[in-house]
Amino acid sequence: MRATLRWAHSDLRRHRGEALFLVLATAGIVASLLLATALFGYATNPWQRVFTQAHGAHVTLHTTAAADAGRLAGLDGVESVSGPYPTASLTLASKGGRASVELRSTPAEPEVGRPLITSGHWLDPATPGGVVLESRLARALLTAPGDTLTVPGSARRLTVVGIADSSEPRYRPGERPGLVWALPAAVPEPVGQVVGLRLTDPGDSGYAVQRAVTELGAGAIGEVATWQQARAEAQGDNRLLGQVLGLFGLGALVAAGFAVHGAIATRIRGHLRDLSVLKAIGFTPGQVVRVFLVQHLVYALLGAVAAAALTEALGGAVPGRLGDAVDVWQGLPGHTAALFAVPAGAVLFIGATTGLAAWRAGRVPPVPVPRPAAPPAGRLTGLARRALGARVPPALVLGWHKAFGRRSRSLGAVARLTLPLLLIVVALSAWTTIDRFHSSPERMGMPTALGVRADASLDDARARALLERDPQVAAAYPGVEVAALVPGQTATIALRGLGTRAEPYPYTLAEGRTARGPHEAVAGQGLLDLLHVRVGDWVRMTVGERPQILHIVGRSIEPENAGRVISTSLDTLRAGDPDLRPSRYQLRLEPGADPEEVAARLASAGRGHLDVHTVANPADGLSPLRAVVLGLIAILALIGLIELLTAIGGTVREGERDLLALKAIGLSPRQITAVTVTATAGTALVAMLLAVVLGLPLAHWLIDAQGRSSGIGAGIAQGPSPLLLLLLGTAAVLGAAALAALPAARAARRRLADTLGAVA
Template sequence: MRATLRWAHSDLRTHRGEALFLVLATAGIVASLLLATALFGYATNPWQRVFTQARGAHVWLHTAPSAPAGKLASLDGVEYVAGPYPTASAALASRGTRASVELRGTAERPAVDRPLLTSGRWLDASAPDGVVLESRLARALLAGPGDTLTLPGTGRSLTVLGVADSAEPRYRPGEQPGLVWALPSAVPDPGGQVIGLRLTDPDDTDYAVQRAVTLLGSGAVSEVSTWQQARAEAQGDNRLLGQVLGLFGIGALVAAGLAVHGAIGTRIRGHLRDISVLKAIGFTPGQVVRVFLLQHIAYALLGAAAAATLAQLLGSRIPGRLGDAIGVWQGLPGHTTALVAVPVAAVLFIGATTGLAAWRAGRVPPVPVPRPAAGPRPRTPGAAGPLSGAARWALAARVPPALVLGWHRTSTRRLRSLATITRLALPLLLIVVAMSAWTTIDRFHRSPERIGLPAALTVHADSGLADRDARALLERDPQVVAAHPGVELAALVPGQTATIALRGLGVDGDPYPYTLAEGRPARAEDEAVAGQGLLDLLDVRVGDWVRMTVGDQPQILHIVGRSIEPENAGRVISTSLDTLRENDPELAPTLYQVRLEPGADPGEVAARLTAAGQGHLDVHTVTNPADGLSPLRAVVAGLIVVLALIGLIELLTAIGGTVREGERDLLALKAVGLSPRQITAITVTATAGTALAAALIATVLGAPLARWLIDAQGASSGIGAGIATVPSPALLTLFALAAVTGAAALAALPAARAARRRLADTLSAVT
């Protein structure tokens, strides 16, 4: 044991930098995997907790007031019917902020989908104008218990009694109205009613919706929402962050394992004589294997323990969403198990790769095997074999011998060089993918029109303002380019199992500029473009005809293009307002999509339009989905650092192996007249050539892989493929040059030291 420890201590002193980088890389990998686990838990648990505690409904149906809701209780699979509750659409204002809401009348606290109070109290008959707000709506209105809300244009006011969490779809400005619970007397003119269904088998949701709509009649049902939609919306970008972290964490773990495997293999080749001596003095093959195995497992354990400790002690203090995610995750039941399992799994993987490489050390014979004699053809000093025709031509063309011999040394050791290039290319490839993710997010921020958001503002006008007057008022602002009138309707898909958004935006003379990833714009009557989420939901493609139902009126549209749709999970079909007026000539615009001049501040323009509208306009800035991905930039930067550390480990290994293998040629190179600087250039050229080949592979394969991964994620989220942006050729070229230059700089110092070694030292190293 003492000899084993002395050997490990000696090896650590010799390779302190490599050991440090391995510990840091392991810490970064484990931290990435722990953050991914935390984000997955954070994405799923809050909504699931609310849904379970509130006994949430699996289906919500918005119907006409006359719909016979009592019949739904007789359906097979329906455990409980909540409601019907009278509803009315309204707008609430507080502290200069307006929000579209759904007033829901309920005499008592519901038993199914029971709102969970977070502050204040529930409705009370002694306060007829009291309301309870859904928590996200309360945050948007900056309102809490005791505050007074106004209903613009009515002269009424409401008092906030409490704030509650709900498992239903949450408030999204311009997309989903906020939920407000009130006494039935506070909903004087209900325009509809809402019914909740709790099912015995949640997996039968689609079938239950279809039967419920058939029973009530499709004309009586205006909107359907399910628990799957609410869960997906609540998870939002947190799940995407978790997927990105998990993907890169696993990729970095594989790269680190390969780097450790290569480092041990190179070290074994460089210490064959020492290992033979160990066996000669009594070390068994198992003891030799354990020396390498325990040493690298100790490095991995140190890094994994450091990452787990920091995540536990300081993770919740990270500002922003990551800190919130870790704080919530630390309170989950499986937190302790994950905190132990993830580091242990990482250490076991590194241990497995270490064991495979260390096994070769156990096979080294106790008596050094003499080097094979040279073949009949003389070997060129500094090269691994006879010079190739290209190398001889380069020497004849007076290319510096150091460059020729350095490149030839790499090219002739094909299997070994290919393994080194592959191990180095993997972290570089992942860096290219990470750079592509950064570039895509940056494009989202700089050019929102490229991801389906050409409009910066969404404006809702009340019924007291005519369409012509509303457009004139909006286009009067000097920074408004265009105000496209439109309407958004809830439509039932064929089979009546889900609700989609049917939009009519723009008119024939002034079409709305949709962002298309496939097909062409809708020009003729009955033509439309659709999001990826809708195509997947209906299992249709561009070129197909689809039929949907709006109220009791069918609408048949020809899909001629696929648009990038970041809203409503891509379950959107869009056409012109004139096309929708073919079925309903009296259809009037209810919203306006406002495009602004480049550089205009949407917040300032929104404030001016709100003031100019004198209470008739409800103006919202369009939410950019990239805003929720802002934490991903810091994550990507951290992952690039971790991957760079792994690449650095592989480079140090390659440099050490090249220097040691060049020691036996040192005497010959000096004998033929090469100076120490030229001998140094041989090693530097060999290392730079390896880095250049790895960088070329990483850039050639990394860019299409990144595009495929990003587009696959966009398609799975409903936004659709076509959103990926890879780094520019200039940036990729700069990245490759940086990798090659860094590799050459790292190799320069150890190569120079080796070239200046005394002849006696060199002779002892090769004997």
């Protein structure tokens, strides 16, 4: 045991930097995996908790005011019903903010879909003008219990008496109105009603919608929302962040395992004589294997324990969503198990890769095998000899030959270094894609910056004149949006009519062409997946009692409504309904215009008749991803550094036997140093080229796959700029050369007696 400890201690002293980097890299990998676990729990649990406590509805139906929605309670598979509750659409204002809301007449607290009061209290007949706001809507309006809300354009006032969490789809500016519960006296003129269905089989929501449409008629159904949609919306960006952290964490773990494997294999090749001596003095193969295995398991264990301790103690203090995720995760039932399982899994994986490499050390024979006089890669290739004849500096030729002369070892070293560099290229692509959402939103499905809803008192001509009067409004596109039942009547989608044939809306197309003729439309990826159609197909949907048949001629990048959107021109919708008038406008601003300032001016000019909001950018919720990407790049850089140190150590040790020959042919110590530096830099250069060639297509595939799964659609991936890739490659090559310079210079200046001892 004493001899084993002395060997491990001696090895640690010789490779302190490598040991430190391995501990740090393991800590970063385990921390990223723990944060990914926390984000997955945070994405699912809050909504699931609210849904369970609220006894949430599996299907929520918006119907006309005349529909007999009470009949739905008798449908097969319906366990219980909430409502029907009369509803009205309003615009509420508070502290300079505005929001479109659904005012829901609720005489008593519902049993199904019960709002969970987080502050204040439930509706009280003593306050007939009191309302309870859904929590996200309350945050958007900056309101709290006791505040007063106004209805623009009228003298009406509502008093906030409570804030509540709801399991229904939440408020999204410009897409979904906020939910407000009120007493019947506060909803004097309802225009519709809503009913919630609790099913005996939650997975049967599609069939339940079909039965409801059959019972009430397609014309009675306005909009349908299922619990699956509400859950997906609630998870939102948190799940994406968790996927990114998990993917890169696992990739970094694999890269770290390969780096450890390569380090041990290189060390074994450099210490064959020492290992033979250990065998000769009585070490068993198992003891030799344990020396390497235990040593690297200790490194991995130190990093994993440090990561788990820091995540547990300080994770909640991280500002923003990551800190919130850790706080919620620490209160979940599976938190303790995950806190032990994730670090243990990482340590076991590193242990497995260590064991595979250490097993070779156990097979070293106790009697040293003489090294061959001429290794297989010892002879120069014809290309190398021609390069020397062409007076290419010998250091460059011999360095390149040393790096790639032994094909199997060269490929292994390049592959191990390529993996972390490839993941860095993928991370930079994710960063660039997020930046493109902000810098060039028109290329990412957001050609307009503002959305406007006009009330019924403004006709189209007056509304457009009012909007286009602002000097920073480049164009105002009139439009309407209605809910349409899909074929099979299992769900609703958003049917939009935007722009006219004379002034078409500038959709961002990823496939096909724009809709120019009658009955032509473009659709989002979410709709294509929902209906199992593709560009070129015809689709039939139902708007009220009226069928609408459209020809999908293009696929647009659609960030809203999970991509379940089909868009055509306003003229096409007016052909089926001549009385249709625009109810919304999308505004394209002049370059450099501030959307917030323009929105404030238009709201003021509208005098309560315009509800102006900025178009939501899906990248706004991904701001924590920037810090995540930086942290992952740092972890991957540490892993790459480990591999470089391994490659440098192996190159220097293998170069000791060539030192006498190089000096004999007249190379100076500086030239001998340049041989090793060239070999290391050449390995880094080839690895970087492979990382770019393989990493860019991989990044595009991963980002577009995520875009397809979220409904936005493929075509959003953006690679890093050539300048950034050039800087990354230059840093990798120059960094490798700088790391190799000092050990190579020391080896080149060794005394001849030392060299003879090394090769004996």
